[in-house]
Amino acid sequence: MVAQREPYEVPAIRAFAAELTAWRCTMSKVELAERLGYTPQLIGQIEGGKNIPSKQFAEDCDTYFKTNGLFVRLWTLIMETRRLAALPPGFSKYVDLEGRAGTVRTYSLVLLQGLLQTEEYARAILLAMQPPDTVDQFVNARMERQAILTREKPPRLWATVDERALRCMLGGRDVMRGQLKHLLELAERPNVMIDVVPQDAASHVGLGGDLVLLSFENEADIAYTESAGRGQVVEDAAGVSDFQVRYDLIRGHALPVAESRKMIESILEGL
Incomplete structure (x- = not known):
């Protein structure tokens, strides 16, 4: 948030x-x-x-x-x-790091992570959080961030998504149809892998909220999380290690990539 x-x-x-x-x-x-x-x-x-x-x-x-x-x-x-x-403290630093990462691993519980969002989906989120006269700026900035996925040497993106985020009717059915189609298109790129944690999975640490892990060629990994509107870049080795374990535990509940795609397609067909 x-x-x-x-x-x-x-x-x-x-x-x-x-x-x-x-x-x-x-x-x-x-x-x-x-x-x-x-x-x-x-x-x-x-x-x-x-x-x-x-x-x-x-x-x-x-x-x-x-x-x-x-x-x-x-x-x-x-x-x-x-x-x-209006950005959470720590987010500007995170965006700079995101742009330099070789691998980005994300987990989204209720709202899809920014790199996955369509313009319409992003606008629906931001209209609920920001004054109307600043929303265009936020949306444009979010779309610009996504350029890292199509640059000459794009990062590998592992996006783990909770089924709740896929079924949340944010912005209405048309917006969600466009968003789910966009996820399927993203998943066709060789550098993007999307898997889904089923809503009926056993209780897991992912219920605590979103997280991001960034890996670099010649630098230590970092983690990023937001809580109560405040962003936190985690750089100490012990803290990052805790987030890595948490991410692995979450992915342990995710469906394989192929089955995840079928779930997204099934949800899309039901809209």
Whole structure:
């Protein structure tokens, strides 16, 4: 899951707040609010970094203070960095590592992992988690990540998926039909292997949530997991070893690749 940070945690928003406070120094919040046509409460929230300013507010500040576009430039920076600010701590580092890995092993319990998602499926997830005006940025970034699977020397992807993720009607039947067809197409690539853990499998450690393992040619393996909206890159040998054991235990419950494909096809036919 992706968790949004509070506005005041975003550097560009803090910069906007500081500049507004500095330019307003000769008048009260009430006076500025009257001259700009806003409420004193809004001025206070923006200066406190607790409210994201609108473009119109930025333009009004530039016009009133005659700043030659300072506030609009800061507003633009806020918009450009909001996607990064909304990512779980640790995820940006993970994406960089993912792009350099020679082997990627993933386990998905309820939501399919990002490298497997169609644009429509990704959009359905993100619309439930992010402000509508940032969703396109998130979707585009997720689609760009998938380019590693088709580059000249792509990583080997072992994607283990719980049957629950295949049957979850995320975005509706049409979205799921497209997503399941996409999985079948991905599985035809020589560097992609997809297997499924049946929903009626005995209780296993995979019920604890998703995980990713990355392997490199000349570097130690790393693991990545998310919990309560916070991403964690695990690099210490003991921690990575624990995740490797956990992944192997999960895959012990998975159907062989050929049978997994038949299950995906069967679920697709039932939609």
